[in-house]
Amino acid sequence: MPSSSSSSSSSNFLLSFLFALTASNCAAKNVSSSSSSPRQLSVDYYAKTCPQLELLVGSITSQQFKEAPVSGPATIRLFFHDCFVEGCDASILISTTPGSKVLAEKDAEDNQDLRAEGFQTVSKAKALVESRCPGVVSCADILAIAARDYVHLAGGPYYPVKKGRRDGKISMASRVPYNIPRANFTIDQQLKLFNSKGLALQDLVVLSGAHTFGFAHCKQFVSRLYTFRGTNQPDPDMDPRLLKSLRMSCPQLGGNSDIVAPFDVTTPFLFDHAYYGNLEAKLGLLASDQALFSDPRTKPLVLQLGKDKQKFFQAFSAAMEKMGSIGVETGTRQGEKRRESNMQT
Numbered sequence: 243m244p245s246s247s248s249s250s251s252s253s254n255f256l257l258s259f260l261f262a263l264t265a266s267n268c269a270a271k272n273v274s275s276s277s278s279s280p281r282q283l284s285v286d287y288y289a290k291t292c293p294q295l296e297l298l299v300g301s302i303t304s305q306q307f308k309e310a311p312v313s314g315p316a317t318i319r320l321f322f323h324d325c326f327v328e329g330c331d332a333s334i335l336i337s338t339t340p341g342s343k344v345l346a347e348k349d350a351e352d353n354q355d356l357r358a359e360g361f362q363t364v365s366k367a368k369a370l371v372e373s374r375c376p377g378v379v380s381c382a383d384i385l386a387i388a389a390r391d392y393v394h395l396a397g398g399p400y401y402p403v404k405k406g407r408r409d410g411k412i413s414m415a416s417r418v419p420y421n422i423p424r425a426n427f428t429i430d431q432q433l434k435l436f437n438s439k440g441l442a443l444q445d446l447v448v449l450s451g452a453h454t455f456g457f458a459h460c461k462q463f464v465s466r467l468y469t470f471r472g473t474n475q476p477d478p479d480m481d482p483r484l485l486k487s488l489r490m491s492c493p494q495l496g497g498n499s500d501i502v503a504p505f506d507v508t509t510p511f512l513f514d515h516a517y518y519g520n521l522e523a524k525l526g527l528l529a530s531d532q533a534l535f536s537d538p539r540t541k542p543l544v545l546q547l548g549k550d551k552q553k554f555f556q557a558f559s560a561a562m563e564k565m566g567s568i569g570v571e572t573g574t575r576q577g578e579k580r581r582e583s584n585m586q587t
């Protein structure tokens with residue numbers, strides 16, 4: 243009969259075997275995170291080591307976009323949720339180790355509605371990239387490139403993506419709740435969170451423009467339809483026609499929890515600047531969206547972006563570069579990671 247120590251060493255063996263099997267995909271703690279020196283991101287980071295990288299990722303994103311256009315919003319949101327928790331280090335992609343009590347980020351409550359298509363995009367792209375440039379490209383960079391590809395495929399701007407991110411090893415569900423904004427957040431709350439990531443008021447308004455496509459579940463806005471902020475009334479800042487149609491899909495009680503509504507009623511799959519015009523017309527879906535129009539600090543920019551698509555596209559490209567750099571350019575975060583390197587999922 244095997245002793246407890248031999249059974250634990252055989253389970254260790256099994257775990258290392260499983261890890262070896264999955265190390266080339268993004269659900270495992272990735273090998274490219276081993277170096278601890280600070281890094282500068284650059285557009286030509288892989289120019290020598292994987293020159294065809296963007297073409298490889300592009301072949302996956304264009305195919306996925308044809309087969310399932312929801313892959314676009316899914317991947318951009320995935321990138322946002324990755325960057326806001328532990329920085330842009332692909333920690334959102336790590337799976338909880340079977341049997342572990344510590345849940346990984348992706349299993350946090352706030353990440354339950356991240357669509358599978360975003361994860362699938364990165365996993366397919368990573369497999370292709372690994373087959374051509376083994377052990378070179380981080381999952382975090384692949385996610386950043388894929389997000390940009392989808393913005394462009396859906397009609398938005400094409401911007402160069404700086405690369406050189408490391409993949410993180412720490413992924414904890416407990417870090418998620420206070421780092422991801424909620425649908426009922428006021429501007430003060432949204433601003434506080436964005437500021438804590440080094441993002442300014444303008445970035446908040448501009449990045450929220452990603453809600454120009456994609457969908458939200460009823461639970462994210464149902465209180466606006468019936469009992470807004472503790473009243474027994476709907477949100478007065480919602481157009482009555484939108485209110486009526488959303489109420490049909492989302493009853494106050496007993497609705498189907500899978501039902502979603504488009505952020506942009508007119509062009510739900512197009513990346514354009516309609517989001518801002520919608521806010522002006524009281525057609526924002528989440529309270530956090532509509533608040534951008536009611537708050538005097540953010541309203542002037544909402545009005546400007548609603549009038550000027552090019553301005554939005556330029557500002558969005560710049561803001562995505564800023565968001566894509568969270569936690570990757572300074573040495574501080576590496577120190578933090580080393581301190582906690584025993585805290586793995």
Ligand code: HEM
Nearest residue numbers: 315316319322355423424425449452456457458459462530
């Ligand atoms: C500013 C504060 C923000 C709040 C409160 C917020 C909240 C939400 C919520 C509640 C959903 C719906 C989730 C669901 O029901 O499935 C959602 C979806 C989405 N968010 Fe945000 N978000 C914010 C900022 C951002 C940013 C900065 C980005 C990207 C740059 C982003 C991209 C998206 C996209 C593309 C979707 C649609 C996802 C899909 O259809 O699969 N959001 N967001």
